[in-house]
Amino acid sequence: xxxxxxxxxPGGGGGALENNERYVLRLYVSGLTPNSIRAIANLKALCEExxxxxxxxxxxxxxxxxxxARADQIVAVPTLxxxxxxxxxxxxxxxxxxxxxxxxxxxxxxx
Numbered sequence: 001x002x003x004x005x006x007x008x009x010p011g012g013g014g015g016a017l018e019n020n021e022r023y024v025l026r027l028y029v030s031g032l033t034p035n036s037i038r039a040i041a042n043l044k045a046l047c048e049e050x051x052x053x054x055x056x057x058x059x060x061x062x063x064x065x066x067x068x069a070r071a072d073q074i075v076a077v078p079t080l081x082x083x084x085x086x087x088x089x090x091x092x093x094x095x096x097x098x099x100x101x102x103x104x105x106x107x108x109x110x111x
Contacts (some may be wrong), residue, residue: 025047038094
């Protein structure tokens with residue numbers, strides 16, 4: 001995925017959750033630094049595993065689009081924002097702690 005471009009995943013399912021909620025995610029990064037690359041890879045893998053076909057992911061480079069970073073009040077990168085479904089949530093870091101991401105964004109598999 002090129003930074004600053006929006007990737008819309010096609011409809012369809014297969015995620016671990018049993019609902020059809022669409023997730024709108026924005027990942028703020030600073031160029032192609034190692035942390036940014038890890039965050040992008042970790043998030044894409046998690047989304048394909050848990051949200052296949054039910055998410056929109058926009059990767060935003062704070063240097064290329066500083067106005068978006070200001071609007072979302074980004075003070076550190078990488079930062080992931082879950083805009084939808086509500087409530088909005090933020091998570092900092094390279095997203096390598098999968099369980100933390102699952103809990104924060106309520107992506108645990110239903111029993």
